[in-house]
Amino acid sequence: MTTQITSARPAAGPRKGPRRRPAAPSATTVGRPGFAWALPAAVFFALFAIVPLIMVAVLSFMTWDGLSSPQFVGMDNWSRLADDPVMLKSIWLTLLLTVLGVVIQTPLSIVLGVWAAGHQRNRAVLSVIYFIPLLLSATAVSVLWRALLDPNFGIPAEATWLFGDGNLFGEQATAIGVLAFVSTWQFTPFHTLIYQGAARAVPRVLYQAAEIDGAGRYRQFFHITLPQLRNAMITSMILMIVGGLTTFETVLILTQGGPGTDTTISAYYMYDKAFRGFDYGTGSAIALALVVASTIISLIVVRVSGYDKMRSSMEGVS
Amino acid sequence: MRRRPNYVAGAGSLVWLFLVGLPLYVMLAATLRTRQDYAENGPVSLPDTFTLDNYSRAFDSGFGQYFFNTLVVTACVIGIVLLLVPPLAYAIVRSRGRTTSAIFRLFLLGLAIPAQAVIVPMFYLISEAGLYDNLLGVILPTAAFCLPMSALILSGAMRDISPELYEAMAMDGASPRRMFFQLVLPLSRGGVSTIVVFSALQAWNGFLFPLVLTQSDSTKVVTLGLYNFQTAHGIDIPGLLGAVVLSMVPILLVYLFARRALVQGLMGVGGK
Numbered sequence: 001m002t003t004q005i006t007s008a009r010p011a012a013g014p015r016k017g018p019r020r021r022p023a024a025p026s027a028t029t030v031g032r033p034g035f036a037w038a039l040p041a042a043v044f045f046a047l048f049a050i051v052p053l054i055m056v057a058v059l060s061f062m063t064w065d066g067l068s069s070p071q072f073v074g075m076d077n078w079s080r081l082a083d084d085p086v087m088l089k090s091i092w093l094t095l096l097l098t099v100l101g102v103v104i105q106t107p108l109s110i111v112l113g114v115w116a117a118g119h120q121r122n123r124a125v126l127s128v129i130y131f132i133p134l135l136l137s138a139t140a141v142s143v144l145w146r147a148l149l150d151p152n153f154g155i156p157a158e159a160t161w162l163f164g165d166g167n168l169f170g171e172q173a174t175a176i177g178v179l180a181f182v183s184t185w186q187f188t189p190f191h192t193l194i195y196q197g198a199a200r201a202v203p204r205v206l207y208q209a210a211e212i213d214g215a216g217r218y219r220q221f222f223h224i225t226l227p228q229l230r231n232a233m234i235t236s237m238i239l240m241i242v243g244g245l246t247t248f249e250t251v252l253i254l255t256q257g258g259p260g261t262d263t264t265i266s267a268y269y270m271y272d273k274a275f276r277g278f279d280y281g282t283g284s285a286i287a288l289a290l291v292v293a294s295t296i297i298s299l300i301v302v303r304v305s306g307y308d309k310m311r312s313s314m315e316g317v318s
Numbered sequence: 319m320r321r322r323p324n325y326v327a328g329a330g331s332l333v334w335l336f337l338v339g340l341p342l343y344v345m346l347a348a349t350l351r352t353r354q355d356y357a358e359n360g361p362v363s364l365p366d367t368f369t370l371d372n373y374s375r376a377f378d379s380g381f382g383q384y385f386f387n388t389l390v391v392t393a394c395v396i397g398i399v400l401l402l403v404p405p406l407a408y409a410i411v412r413s414r415g416r417t418t419s420a421i422f423r424l425f426l427l428g429l430a431i432p433a434q435a436v437i438v439p440m441f442y443l444i445s446e447a448g449l450y451d452n453l454l455g456v457i458l459p460t461a462a463f464c465l466p467m468s469a470l471i472l473s474g475a476m477r478d479i480s481p482e483l484y485e486a487m488a489m490d491g492a493s494p495r496r497m498f499f500q501l502v503l504p505l506s507r508g509g510v511s512t513i514v515v516f517s518a519l520q521a522w523n524g525f526l527f528p529l530v531l532t533q534s535d536s537t538k539v540v541t542l543g544l545y546n547f548q549t550a551h552g553i554d555i556p557g558l559l560g561a562v563v564l565s566m567v568p569i570l571l572v573y574l575f576a577r578r579a580l581v582q583g584l585m586g587v588g589g590k
Contacts, residue, residue: 031484031487031488031492031493031494031497032412032413032414033405033408033409033412033413033494033498034409034413034415034494035413035415035417035418035421037405037406037408037409037413037494037498038405038406038409038410038413038417038418038421038422039421040401040402040405040406041402041403041405041406041421041465041469042406042421042424042425044398044402044461044462044465045424045425045428045462045465045466046424047462048440048458048459048461048462048463049428049431049436049462049463050424050428051439051443052436052439052440052443053431053435053436053439055436055439055442055443056435056438056439059438059439059442064442108330108334111326111327111330111331112327112330112331112334114327115327115328115330115331116331123331126331126335129335129338129339129342130331130335130338131581132342133338135569135570135573136562136566136569137522137523137525137541137565138523138525139523139525139541139542139544139545140523140541140544140562140565140566143544143545143547143548143558143561143562144341144345144559144562145341146548147348147548147555147558147559147562148341148344148345148361150555153356153357153360153361153553153555154361154555155344155361155362157360158360158361158362185337185338185341188334193581242430242432245432246432246433246434248434248526249525249526252545253545253548267434270434270438271434271437274437274438274441275441275530280438280441280442283438284438284439287434287435287436287437287438288435290432290434290435291430291431291432291435291436294430294431294432294435295427295430295431297430299430
């Protein structure tokens with residue numbers, strides 16, 4: 001911490017990952033566990049995650065209806081998907097919802113997180129209420145909002161001055177609005193938590209120095225707090241993007257992809273193709289596309305956050 | 319320290335309080351009033367009846383069984399994670415071998431695999447293994463998908479153990495096994511409780527695996543029960559919301575008694 005404060009641009013340096021010290025040359029292998037300790041977990045994980053992942057790639061080149069045995073069909077699924085207007089639309093919808101999520105939730109959770117980082121008692125009490133959406137499963141959140149926004153018995157029917165005819169699920173624009181809103185309601189507390197932690201870690205001295213220099217609150221916010229939140233921002237945004245790409249329950253329960261296919265995002269389309277249309281090959285192709293997108297983004301996370309370099313910050317310290 | 323109140327943040331937090339508070343109020347109020355009251359007076363009005371009927375209706379629609387199933391799934395997932403992750407994290411932190419590095423990288427990559435991506439082959443594998451519509455068929459993949467994040471959380475906690483302690487034990491000729499049981503496990507209890515809460519949340523709130531891998535009422539979990547209740551009795555909003563509240567109760571209890579571990583477990587959830 002103390003070294004952080006004296007450096008000129010504290011945000012740039014620290015979180016990049018711990019410094020690596022050269023390994024001690026002595027006989028440090030004594031008393032160290034072999035890879036056998038990691039093996040059971042690795043085998044279990046390989047069986048239930050890596051093997052299916054390879055199979056999804058293989059299945060994307062096959063046709064399978066769930067009953068007969070899978071048949072190899074080459075690029076058929078892929079070329080059909082490339083010409084499928086619903087698929088193309090679903091990609092746009094997925095991107096739209098993901099971008100909406102990032103754009104709405106990031107400023108909101110930064111403001112809330114910085115606010116909640118204060119140590120005043122009323123903030124602590126309110127924070128408890130703020131974080132309640134976190135406790136609900138995605139299923140419960142979706143079921144709750146489906147009930148609250150019910151066209152006949154929900155809030156829109158009460159407030160027709162705001163919601164028009166009250167059927168928010170009847171039109172594409174309002175249905176997308178509902179999905180973006182419900183995701184925001186569900187996930188903002190989580191991202192607020194990330195920013196709250198990061199805001200608390202900002203060294204006090206920076207603010208004291210700024211105050212001596214006569215900087216007001218807003219200048220402090222834009223020149224100290226925001227730059228210091230850079231790492232938290234990267235983590236949170238990437239989580240939002242990955243989460244956005246794989247949104248599923250919300251769509252299944254709130255809109256069923258409708259009206260028509262107007263909110264059919266890729267993950268939902270995959271489910272629909274595979275488990276309702278019994279076209280598991282095409283479903284696999286969509287799934288593979290999703291995992292490629294998600295992997296690329298996660299590799300960026302690993303790079304940016306320095307997880308891969310985190311062998312140990314304590315090794316060799318003696 | 320701060321002389322003027324911060325109006326922007328204060329206003330923002332009030333708006334958020336309203337956005338979170340209103341739905342929660344409507345939900346609780348709806349479950350405690352009669353269906354007729356709800357239908358006639360609308361969701362936002364003050365209830366003028368009181369009843370626990372909605373909860374019993376939700377419970378009678380099968381939620382007792384669903385709760386039991388979810389409990390079984392959650393307990394088994396926690397068991398598997400506790401059995402596999404501590405040795406794994408120990409090896410990640412302490413082993414110098416290339417194989418362990420490779421395994422660690424495998425798990426880092428695993429963080430990027432969403433359940434949706436493997437659900438089709440999972441359905442195939444589980445059906446072939448004869449585990450379709452069997453709770454075990456839900457438990458195994460759910461536990462597997464808890465591993466990467468749990469390994470990351472726990473190895474982070476184990477790194478905080480000072481190397482001097484290992485050296486002292488090595489000096490006494492302790493085997494890796496003894497170090498694990500006498501040093502590493504006792505000193506990483508905080509990390510262990512975090513991964514327990516994290517896996518419990520994943521199992522309790524899991525939806526996609528049960529949706530695709532089970533079918534009958536006797537293997538239904540709570541989240542799936544909610545979904546089905548919504549499709550079947552979408553009109554019975556008070557009953558439906560009663561079911562939602564019931565599904566929250568266990569997590570609320572954890573929130574009351576183990577807030578810290580829960581919040582840390584939740585932070586893990588975001589990295590799924």
